[in-house]
Amino acid sequence: MKVDQIIMDLDGCVYLGDHPINGSPQAIKKLRDKGVKIRFLTNNATKTREDYKNKLSKMGIPVESNDILTSGSATAIYLKKKFGETNIYPIGGKALIEELSREGHKIVEWNKADFVVVCLDFDINYDKLLNATRAVMTGAKLIATNRDPTVPSENGFMPGAGAIVSAIECATGTKAFLVGKPSKVILEIASSYWNFKDNVVMIVGDRLDTDILAGNEMNWITVLVLSGATKIDDLKKENGQKMKPKVIVRDLLDLANRWDEILKNLGE
16 A cells, blocks of 8 residues: 555644654654655644744754644635635634634624634633623634644643633533534645645544544544553543544654554555
8 A cells, every 4th residue: 555645743743842752753754755745734723834834843844834734724714715704803822813814814803703713822811701702692603723622742731722612612502613623624625725636645643533533534544643642541442433543653653663564554
């Protein structure tokens, strides 16, 4: 079997916080040397594509910004394709605002918003929750860039965007429309953005309920790394086929070192 494309998660897969996971830069180089095109797809919308490019470059992983998609950039693309340029009240930082603005969306106050777009916001406060609630209760549609409950870091897990989304859902009685993984929306955007067509695609990530679930829905080759949110004991608890990875590795270096063996097994 030949794999043409790898879509790779970032947090818990390539790095934890500002520290690359064991040998991940070397692993990515090894995979690229085998002729595999690697793209990065993250639910974390707290940085722009250019921010992630710079972060990866500092870790010794060269990449072009157009080989990166975040749930924030995917949300901006989705809304423009579906509704045109819209008025948005954002819950998120500068990166989310920049990604929305570059697609022509206008950032407005809550009472002028057609959409409330939510991602992880390190400066979340009651006023923001209040404004988002008012906007949704007066007709704005609630959009979640992602629903990740936590984000892995070098200091353990932090609350993720899902915690903020849930607070607004609870207050408004409204279910958010999800763009990020495990929604097929973000993977279909990625497929179009990167023009996959008939390519054999592998998705590599650390979460069963986002990366693996989404990849299986797309009939891609799913690879779980045990370097982030999911540990081996978690696999014993999950019996459903929808979240069953086709391949399990310790980390990216394990994937790169076993690449030929893994492809052979997949082809049998």
